[in-house]
Amino acid sequence: MNTGKARKRIAVIGSGFSGLSAAAYAAKAGDEVHVFERHSQPGGRARQFTTDEGYVFDMGPSWYWMPDIIEGFFRDFGYKVADFYDLVSLDPQFEMVFSEEKIMVPEKSNDIRELFEKIEPGAAKQYDQFMKSAKYKYEVGMQDFVTKPCYNWFEFASLKIAGSIFQLDLLSNFRKYVSGYFSDLKLRSLMEFPVIFLGAAPQNIPALYSLMNYGGYVLGTKYPMGGFYQLVLAMQKVAEKQGVVFHFNQDVQKLNTEDDRIHSIRIDGKDYEFDAVIASADYHHTETLIPKSLRNYNNTYWESRTFAPSCLIYYLGVKGKIANLKHHTLFFENELDDHIDCIYKHKKWPSRPLFYSCCPSKTDPGVAPESCENLFLLLPLTSGIHDEEAVREKYLVEMLERIEKHTGEADLMSRIEYKKSYCVSDFMADYNAYKGNAYGLSNTLSQTAVLKPKIRNKKIRNLFYTGQLTVPGPGVPPSLISGKIVASEVSKLKIEKNEKIV
Structure with a gap:
């Protein structure tokens, strides 16, 4: 779509959900859009990997909620979710395990x-x-x-x-x-x-x-066959159909500034000129790519923020089926407040943890070898904590023991043929995540709406931010909305023939 306005050349840093969304909407508005992703595939935290044994693991999001928001993204481009993947409803939506009782939440x-x-x-x-x-x-x-x-x-x-x-x-x-x-x-x-x-x-x-x-609960819990990554691939296709160009294994090292604008980005020592930059990467990290005097927020600000948790994740390939385990299971045998206090008040590993298991092979046989289970375990943690492998392993043992108690299975550890852990330091290494946070800023009242980090740099007129650390907040649907918001703001930028931002 060409609006008749001067065509801007836009760089999007990162291809998580907000970056994919921003890129698609900006290109639809008629601009030339390039996405630079440091990894070899799109998706950010929602990447996917396949093991030699044949297990297919979604690395991040696993709850497909607010399906109308996701459907709305595709509708904006003339598509439907069904054009890209098969979306099924889960029944039960999930099971919650208490110390003396189990409750299954039905679909309807x-x-x-x-x-x-x-x-x-x-x-x-x-x-x-x-x-x-x-x-x-x-x-x-x-x-x-x-x-x-x-x-x-x-x-x-x-x-x-x-x-x-x-x-x-x-x-x-x-x-x-x-x-x-x-x-x-x-x-x-x-x-x-x-x-x-x-x-x-x-x-x-x-x-x-x-x-x-x-x-x-009302709109239901869904699952895209093939894994959550199907949403990533579908959004990439939509963006490419708008003319977006993706550049993988490209880590942006610096944003080159002059006066009140960015004129180029630096990758592997080479500079590439752009009229505007949309940062879908970690907000704090993006600000380290520009001079301190031009940053929206200093380190004191970030230290004062309340961050959503990081987490310990295990990707497990298990030989044999696990009876009595649902697609989504929440293990709440311990007190929620005890775990939350360890995250926000004591800032330590929980002594009586809650955790979540996702076993998508219960719904989707394609994500595990025949008669095997794909098991994703997640335990919320405070951000910035030390996460040595020995500590991770200790919590894996506890989680497996509780799954065994719940299901009646025995010695799950001996049946594991693939194991990979992922924790705070991995979020930092892979995503430059501030203190290894997994979900961005907490949606407390003091960090809601106008009180969140701004989507536009206050001193650099053509630098914008999108994703879980800005508006509207964490989660997949909000990230899609964030990308749409920022693309709309970028569309308001005007450029003269000499490419100066005005």
Whole structure:
């Protein structure tokens, strides 16, 4: 699409979800877009790898929630998700394991309300009221609230948003909000768990984010056959169809500045000229590529931020099937608050951890050899912590023991034919992630909307930022939205024939 405006030459640093989104939208607007990725494949944290044994592992995201937001990305370019991959609904959506009980969350929302009623009389009606409010927040939040560039609060002065401010529950904390609906601790855990993706304790998250419950429980948990990486490949195809050019194994080493603009980027000692730069790489890392005097934020600022957790991940190829294990399982036998305190207050490895297992081979036989299981284990951690292999292994043993207790299987360790761990130091090495964070900044009230790091450099007019460390925040759907927002802002840049930014 050619808008008739002078065609800008844009560099996008990084090909995570926000980078893919930004590149596609910028190219659709008529600009020449080049994506520079330090790895050999697109996806960032959502990369995928295949082992010699035949296991196919998604490295990062595994929860396919808010399918309407993802569908909306493809619709903007004249496509449907179904044009690229087969999306299936999971039933049950997931299982949650407590110390003395297991709860499976069914696919249909009406079945979920019946489950709630069995656990707590009267909870079905409360579930209906909770989801009615959550739906409203989802519709206002995902259509209006999170689509703003967040330069200032006046952006939220529309009649729709201003008139909804109390219904959005921005000033209530999520834990107190949930407890106002449900008394049973298990039901509270079921409702609180989705906000863990937002990177903070439920008592520190605005109740606005009950929209996550609607986006998950009501809209359902999906899975793209072939793995989450199918979304990455589909977005790459969409971007390429808009004319985007991808450059892999290209690590941007410096952003060359003159006055109030970037005139080129440096890779392997060579400079390449661009009219604008969109950084989908780690925000803090991107700022190290420019002079200190031109950075939006200093080290004191970053030290003062509350970061979402990092995590310990294990990619395991297991011989033989594992009975009684679902696609998604949350192991909540211990107290959520104990684990959260270790992340945010004590900043140490948890003594009584919670963890999550994903076994996609339960749904998708193509991700593991015949009669084997693909097992992904994730344990949330504080960022910046030491992560020696011996410590990682200790937690692997505990996680496997708890899976054995849950499933009735024996000696899973001896059945592992492929094993790879991934932790804080790996996030730092692979993604230049600040202190090895996995999910960006926590969505606390003091780090929401206008209070997040800005999407545009304050002193360099043609440097923009996108992704989980800026608006609207962490998660796959928000990253897609972030890319769309920043592409829109870049489109407003004007260039003269001499390529000067004005």
